[in-house]
Amino acid sequence: MWSYLQHLTYWDWLALGTLLLILEVFGAGGYLLWIGVAAASVGVLTFVLPNMHWAIQFLLFGMLSVATAVFWWQRQRSAAKPSRQPGLNQRGQEFIGRQFPLHEAISDGRGKIRAGDTVWLVSGPDLPVGSQVRVVGQDGVLLKVEAV
Missing domain, CATH: 2.40.50.140 (Nucleic acid-binding proteins)
Known part of the structure; x- marks a missing residue:
């Protein structure tokens, strides 16, 4: 197992990203979406830079996961601001x-x-x-x- 993790290819990262995106479809509320995007991004970077060390791959995955999750959280918070039309969709x-x-x-x-x-x-x-x-x-x- 340790040997496998030290020799990850871009296919492994793309497969992980695809798996996380498929699991997101079953109702994770957006959390797995951004982690899946981070895994796919690491897969693309690994394709472009095939000799990237495995530790750097995991570090990039962790940083991108946190960055995309923070981006999603901030976007959700900004979307929840009250409407400029307070009576909208309140008949009566x-x-x-x-x-x-x-x-x-x-x-x-x-x-x-x-x-x-x-x-x-x-x-x-x-x-x-x-x-x-x-x-x-x-x-x-x-x-x-x-x-x-």
Whole structure:
């Protein structure tokens, strides 16, 4: 085994990189992707420089693995920044502060308004049909309203 590790060729590194990339497909969350890229990179370097000492190959593999993993981690962190459009993909948030007539009377704290092309369930004080209400909040698909 020791003799084998001392005489690695570019095929060995490319095979390791391919194996790690295949394992990544099964759901490693990106970790094996970058280590596989590092192994493939060492394989390419070993192809270009065939007399590279085995210790240098392992050192390069370790350094490239850490470098690519740090690159991936930083990229993931920068991608997780909050959106400049805070209400994006949050239906109902755009109605907060707007006024609508009641589509169905609020009775026992529940009623409906027509907002946009949708009829929304609302909660608030009991009011008759046609009363103007202002949307003051949202709880899931339920809009909270108050009388204007």
